[in-house]
Amino acid sequence: MSENETLPEANPAPGKKKVSWGAIVVWGGLLALLVIVGLMLNRTQKGGIAIGETVPADLEMTAFDGSTYRMGDLRGKVVLINFWASWCTTCKDEAAALEQAWQMEQPKGEVVFLGLDYVDTEPDAKAYLERFDVSYPNGPDKATRWAQVFHLRGVPETYIVDREGRLVYKKIGPFRDLDEIMTALQLALEK
Amino acid sequence: MNKRQLWYALGLVVVLVLALGAFPGVTAHAADPTPTPVITDDQVNAVAHTLYCPVCENTPLDVCGTQACAQWRELIRQQLQQGWTVEQIQQYFVDNYGARVLAAPPRKGFWWLAYVVPPLIILAGLYILYRSLKQWYHPRQATTEAAAPRADAAAPAEDGAQDEYLRRMEEELHRRS
Amino acid sequence: MLAYIGYGALWLAFVLSLYAIGAAVYGALNNRFEWVESARRAAVLTWPMLLLTAGSIIALLVTNQFQVEYVASVTSRAMPMYLKITALWGGQAGSLVFWSLLMTTFGSAVMLRSWERDREFLPWVIVVTMVTLAFFIGLNLFVENPFARLWATMDGQVIKAVFQPQGAMPFTPRDGNGLNPLLRHPGMIAHPPMLYAGFVAFVIPYAFAMAALITNRTDARWIRLTRRWSLAAWLFLSLGLILGMRWSYDVLGWGGYWGWDPVEVSALLPWLTGTAFLHSVMIQEKEGLLKHWNMVLIILTYALVIFGTFLTRSGVLSSVHAFAQSAIGPLFFAFIGITFALSLFLLMRRWQDLKSDLRIESLLSREALFTFNNMIFVGVTLVAFWGVIFPILSELVTGQKVTVGPPFYEKATGPLFGLLLLLMGIAPLSAWGYASAKRLGKLLLVPAAFAVVTVAALLVAGIRSLWALVGFGLVAFVGYIVAEEFVRGVRARMRRGESLPVAAYRLIVRNRRRYGGYIVHLGVILMALGIIGTHFFASETQATIPEGGKITLGRYAMTYDALQQFFAPDGRHVARAIVTVYKDGQPVAEVHPRRDFYLDSQQPMTIPGVRSTWLDDFYVILVDWQPISVEGATFKVYHQPLVGWIWIGGLVFIVGTLVAVWPEPDPEERTTARKKPARTRRGRPLPRSARA
Structure with missing residues (x-):
């Protein structure tokens, strides 16, 4: 056997060339793998949309009543996005307060509430909305598109977007009370 | 009745028997005009087994114990009652809860890659094996055999594997002690 | 108080491991063995330090010290004592400490062996084990501190910190959150420790492999030295996997034992490469061949061990087994990248020296069949790795999560496992060096006939599933061969006048490795029986x-x-x-x-x-x-x-591994170390002619 082989492949196939393709493949593969895992790690670490970043304009929700809401069309208004589900127990704790906040804000017309029903069945979701007398628009998060954009970790989670479409506030878990919601909305309105 | 007609008649009978006998499931579900057939838990579970719970981590829907999963199984039951096929139900779940509810990625677009790569890996392995063997494989010839007698495997005692085996064992014992 | 003792001991262990690394490198490069000796002692000392650390965590856990954040997060007053102790590995921070404790236990055990003949390995074994240890301790010290306490700040928030922050008051919750219910099963007492032990023990052969690469001592010495370690690692890993299956069957309440969950698969990956390694080292020991391949396998195994640990702990994968999202991801990522790249670099630098001319004289010889076996194991590893990594790739490219579950793995790996089973049957019958098709065919005739009869009987019994029949046929085929190996061996001994029990006992004890291996194969066959049964007939x-x-x-x-x-x-x-x-x-x-x-x-x-x-x-x-x-x-x-x-087979499997791993005097030490100078036996340039 000639001794000028430098194939660092898993299996030493005879390589007559000076440039070792095996080495390139191995290092390239390692690099690709590290890039993939690195990007993923970055994504996991960063979470979804950071405070100050713009929420994609093409996010769209079709409410249970059939009307549609598109983030891009809601520019100029403050948008409160609340993720919930009928099977979620802690969502029930904040449902009444959210509805109260909506009742206070709706007449002024500066704020839009969007309730996004995260992986749920329609009959159960509708029963939930009825039970808590929710009157702001609610719709299913189809194919978890919104949840994936916001990197939802669980329900409930609430996001508030300012008039320019930038995220100004996020709340993981339920709101404590009405005051907390109103303070958060005030923050967005004053921007 | 001539022979040909007889064959036709026979063929027709076979087709009818097949249609009635082989596809009772189809006739019972999809084509059944009665409004609400009774759907058993087993039928629901059979569909749920092909799906993953959308909120848990890697738990098939038929074995998931949360309230949410019970709701989804109820949904499947209603859909089966309305005469949906398994594919339709799966599609509904994908549309509403994302592709992760399927036990394996759908075969389309980028996800084809999931199915293409394993055979490629195996092909690459075969290629490497071929290359390596080409380098390593030296069928034994009579001359080399004489020149390089091997300690353990040489003199392949073709007669009686028993003796050869015993010899091999003895030798291994010797080498150990 | 207790928390500070543990914290101090953890710091000391960290400093000791860093010192050991520095002293070992300095000593090795300057040929000053007293520095290496000093490094060895420092490395051994990390063990009592980590024992103290782990001990103080356990003490905190069992005495309900809920002011410590870790204690509050994994225990509650109502939990029984044994669960409070096992809560040591019930959460991220504690299980990292446990990992380090195992690492230093194995590391110190290696340090305490006699090093006279293998002095040149010592500094580098110290470096590899201590770098791994220092990394894990560092994670605890700087990111996931098990001793961090809870403090209430002025503005009503509860934060965690080791020392009292300015203006904060100690905060003690009334009760803890309790251990994850999934982990409250007696089976969970043993499953994670076994898995960790398996993971950690593979670091030892890897450390020796790296030492062999660095010192360019490319004979099979490092493999002989670590054979028992590799087997022990494999034993722990197998035990961990089997216990995990049993736990899943008993507790998760889904009627199954293996769900191809990404974390399960990532624990299986090092087992697969480890199994390939155990087989291929035999070729190097016997023939002095496939040296680089063994290096590749042990490097892969180590990388997969770290990678598997990373996947479960970084929040990249979500799974029932995964820990909560954590900040340790980037550190792990850097560690994997650096160690893997360094190992590869070392391997490539020595590629020439590791070259050996494998000559396969027959495609049916034992080395040829072992090569096929290795290819298939690595093939399964790569395919399964692809299954683990694909959801991540999909989320990056399409933004959508997907599940890669049983349908993928069963189709992709099922036939490969079947082939492995077949090879498992043929390989023991073939000889090293040269095996003619005629001779092998003769030997295979009866087992094959037995398999055909079995399949026919099953057909008569009404089993019609093609793949199940193939599976049962394979099990019968391999089972017959393994049984025949034992019968022949015992008979041969009995012909020399030994009674049946003595013959059976001596057969196994005199050649533990070979017959331990066969017992393991028997276990695999029995497990295959259970897997086929549940897969096709449940x-x-x-x-x-x-x-x-x-x-x-x-x-x-x-x-x-x-x-x-x-x-x-x-x-x-x-x-x-x-x-x-x-x-x-x-x-x-x-x-x-x-x-x-x-x-x-x-x-x-x-x-x-x-x-x-x-x-x-x-x-x-x-x-x-x-x-x-x-x-x-x-x-x-x-x-x-x-x-x-599956459980019976698992038990047989473990017994077989124990037989193979049971300590016996190193034959090399016995025959050569005392009588001859060591030099003559090692570094044989031409093992083939040397043996002729």
């Missing part, structure tokens, strides 16, 4: 029945006799059904499927009631119940044929 049904109602499944039936509900003292609400199992109309057992609801963590657990025989299991799950209603309760029942053989 059946299930579900129904809601009133009290006194009946569910029938095949020859079995069950009646729902009563439901009991009560609060258990350890903080559970239990709903327990009393179920009588009938076979062919006769009552055979009473089982108690139940639903536990853990009050502290608000999570339900479904514990099945199982009636097991060696032929099949009848497995009952209480799905739901209506307290005050005529509707009664919903049960799901499974019939699992042959599932018991």
